[in-house]
Amino acid sequence: MAKYSTGSGGGSAGGSCELCGAAGDTQTAEVAGATLDLCADCAQNHGESDQGPSGSDSPDDQERKRRAAQNTAKMQDSQSVDGSHWEDGADYDADQLPYLVSDYGSRVTEARQAEGLQTGELATELDLTEDDVLAVEQGRAVQANVKGSTIAAIEKFLDIELADSR
Ligand SMILES: [Zn+2]
Structure with missing residues (x-):
């Protein structure tokens, strides 16, 4: 009790x-x-x-005010996140596919072949699935839901740039 x-x-x-x-x-x-x-x-x-x-602050009024304040705070939050979102943004944003250069597929293919690797071998090196590698090389990264971290791993390993952020 x-x-x-x-x-x-x-x-x-x-x-x-x-x-x-x-x-x-x-x-x-x-x-x-x-x-x-x-x-x-x-x-x-x-x-x-x-x-x-007073009777002026009905619970409804207070709830409305509270929500309005929360919405304002949220908008300010997302604005400040947008300013510097790549480095310290939310986790789920960090793995988003970046905007890719138009010929990213052939860049990967050429760099991979220059290393003398098959797609499956590259996938193994990077702990990816061969499907991911093929999707990237065939320019289907967006459709295949390839992750930003996958692109980053390929870029780093093959020493190429695929993200068109500049
Ligand atoms: Zn009292």
């Missing part, structure tokens, strides 16, 4: 106000997101229930 009676007018032992400590009947009220047992005075002064004298 809860320490405090949560129903209004329980009237059994009575409680004490969690803000001012006054003994007597308490009522639950939301204060800054916490549910507290308050005396009538504190509930009126601090509570976010509809007992306030």
Whole structure:
């Protein structure tokens, strides 16, 4: 059983106000997101229930304001992320396929052949599937959902540039 009676007018032992400590009947009220047992005075002064004298801040209004504030914060977040997203962006962004140069497929094929490797051998070297390598060489990286990290591994291993970020 809860320490405090949560129903209004329980009237059994009575409680004490969690803000001012006054003994007597308490009522639950939301204060800054916490549910507290308050005396009538504190509930009126601090509570976010509809007992306030103003009556202008209905729960609906508060919810709307809160959401508006969250939306604003989100927009600011994504803007700041966009500014420097490649280095310290979210994890799932880091593996996105970069914008690739138009002839990335043939660049990979030529560089691989220059190394004397088959597609399967290159895949093994990079711990990729041969399908990934073939998809890249055939210019199907986007359609085949090849990961950004796969492109990066191929670039690094073959010492070529495939991302067209410049
Ligand atoms: Zn009080």
